[in-house]
Amino acid sequence: MSKVRVLVGTRKGAFILTADGKREKWDVSGPHFAGWEMYHVKGSPADPNRLYASQSSGWFGQLIQRSDDGGKTWHQPGTPPGETVAPGPPKGMSNKFVYDVSAETGKPLTTHQFYDGTQHPWEFKRVWHLEPSLTDPDTVFAGVEDAALFRSTDGGENWKELSGLRGHGTGPMWQPGAGGMCLHTIILDPSNPERIFIAISAAGAFRTDDGGKSWTPINRGLYSKYIPNPTAEVGHCVHHVAMNPSRPGVLFMQKHWDVMRSDNAGDSWQKISGNLPTDFGFVIDVHTHEPETVYVVPIKSDAEHFVPDGKLRVFRSRTGGNEWEPLTKGLPQSNCYVNVLRDAMAVDSLDECGIYFGTSGGQVYASADAGDSWNPIVRDLPAVLSVEVQTLT
Amino acid sequence: MIRVLLPPHLRTLAHAGTEVTLEVASPVTLRSVLDALEERYPMLRGTIRDHVTQERRPFLRFFACEQDLSHEPVDSPLPEAVASGAEPLVVLGAIAGG
Numbered sequence: 001m002s003k004v005r006v007l008v009g010t011r012k013g014a015f016i017l018t019a020d021g022k023r024e025k026w027d028v029s030g031p032h033f034a035g036w037e038m039y040h041v042k043g044s045p046a047d048p049n050r051l052y053a054s055q056s057s058g059w060f061g062q063l064i065q066r067s068d069d070g071g072k073t074w075h076q077p078g079t080p081p082g083e084t085v086a087p088g089p090p091k092g093m094s095n096k097f098v099y100d101v102s103a104e105t106g107k108p109l110t111t112h113q114f115y116d117g118t119q120h121p122w123e124f125k126r127v128w129h130l131e132p133s134l135t136d137p138d139t140v141f142a143g144v145e146d147a148a149l150f151r152s153t154d155g156g157e158n159w160k161e162l163s164g165l166r167g168h169g170t171g172p173m174w175q176p177g178a179g180g181m182c183l184h185t186i187i188l189d190p191s192n193p194e195r196i197f198i199a200i201s202a203a204g205a206f207r208t209d210d211g212g213k214s215w216t217p218i219n220r221g222l223y224s225k226y227i228p229n230p231t232a233e234v235g236h237c238v239h240h241v242a243m244n245p246s247r248p249g250v251l252f253m254q255k256h257w258d259v260m261r262s263d264n265a266g267d268s269w270q271k272i273s274g275n276l277p278t279d280f281g282f283v284i285d286v287h288t289h290e291p292e293t294v295y296v297v298p299i300k301s302d303a304e305h306f307v308p309d310g311k312l313r314v315f316r317s318r319t320g321g322n323e324w325e326p327l328t329k330g331l332p333q334s335n336c337y338v339n340v341l342r343d344a345m346a347v348d349s350l351d352e353c354g355i356y357f358g359t360s361g362g363q364v365y366a367s368a369d370a371g372d373s374w375n376p377i378v379r380d381l382p383a384v385l386s387v388e389v390q391t392l393t
Numbered sequence: 394m395i396r397v398l399l400p401p402h403l404r405t406l407a408h409a410g411t412e413v414t415l416e417v418a419s420p421v422t423l424r425s426v427l428d429a430l431e432e433r434y435p436m437l438r439g440t441i442r443d444h445v446t447q448e449r450r451p452f453l454r455f456f457a458c459e460q461d462l463s464h465e466p467v468d469s470p471l472p473e474a475v476a477s478g479a480e481p482l483v484v485l486g487a488i489a490g491g
Binding site: 035036057058059060061062063076078079093095096098 | 401402403436438439443444
C-alpha cells in the first residue's frame, strides 16, 4: 500500500511524519537535530530513502545532513559518525559553501545592494533550499543566502557554485528582503535537464537553458511599487514559484504582493490575484493531477505577517487563477494569527491529491481530499519553516 | 593532553562528551588546539571558525583560566595551565536568541 512521508523543518529541529495512503493515522519522529534551525529537508525523487537536510545555527553556521535510510539515521556527508579519520583528503567539507572566484568558472565576487542602498559584499549565511536531482540521488542543488546556487554531485560531500547566476551582471542591483537575500526556489524541468528555474528575494526569477552556465532574468510583467522602477528587470521580491511537472512551461508565482502566472516558462507574467482577500503571501503550489488547480494562503500584509481576520484559509483556484475559493473545513476560523512560510506547503501524488502545510504556530495540516477538508497532523511543533512530502509505493 | 570543553550542540555533533582531550604539540596555541580538534572531529569544521577565513564565528567565545581569550592572537601561547592540562579551554556559545 502507498505511504506518505512528510518532512518538516522547524526553528528547533526536523520532524518526519508518516502515514499510509489513507493519511488518517500518523507516526511522528523527531526532533532530529534538536535545537537547530532546519530550513529545509527534502527527499531524492530518484531514491526516496535519500534525504538531504539543511541544518543551521547563528552560533555554529551551516551543516548539511544526509540520510540513506529514509530518515532513520543521519550523517554529515563524508563524515559518518564514529568513523576513524583516515589519511587522505580532508573530510567535513559538506558544510563548506565558498563562492566561486576561480579563473576558470568563477566571477569576481561583486557586491549587492544592502538594505540602505549601499553596496555590500556577498557573505554566505545559510542554505535555504535543497533540491535533489530528478535522476541522480548523489546530485543536489542548494539555494543559499547571500543569494547563489550551489551543486553537489557526490551526495553532498562537496559543493561548487554555479557562478554564472551570481555573475549574471545584475548582481549589484539585487537586495535582501526582510528575511535576507536568499535563493529560496529551485525548480528542475523534468522535460529538459538543461533548464532550471530559480527565484531570489529580492532580485526576482531567473532561468537557465544550458544547465546553469548562463541565466536570464524572467521578470517581465512583474510590478513592484516598492522599487524605484516598478517594472525593472530585477529587484522584485519573489516569494515562491511552483510548477506542475506535467506542464513545465506553466509557472505560478506568489510575489511579495501579487499572485502571478506564466504560460511561457517565465518569459512573461500575468496577474491572477482575482478575488483573493489579499494577494500578499508566501506559499503557492499546484495540484499533482490537475495543473490548473492552484493553492495559496493569503497573508494580511507585509506589515502584519499573519492570516487576515483571524481565519486560517487556504484558497484554491480550479481555473488557473483569478477565481479563488476559500477552503476552511477543519482549519481555525477565529483568533488565528499564524503565518505560512514560502517552503511550507507541499502536495503528494496519490490518486486523491494530498495537500500539506505548516504554520509559524507549529501546526502541520493535511488534506487527503485536495483541500476540501483539513486535519492537523501535529499542533505544537516549533515554528515550521518548510514542509515537503514523499509519496512512497 | 589538552582539555577542551564544547557547547552542547557541538558535543552532539561530534558524538563527544562534555570534555574532549587532544594531543597538541608545543607551542600550544588557539590555532593548534583548534587544528587538532578539527582533525579529530572533522564534522566540527566550519562550526567554530569560518572554513575559509579561519575567523572565530562571532557568537562563540574562548575562555580559559578565568580569562577571555576570544580576541587574543591565535598564535599566542595559551596559558601554561591549559598547555599542561590542568585547566580546560572553554568554547562557549554566547547567550543570545531563543
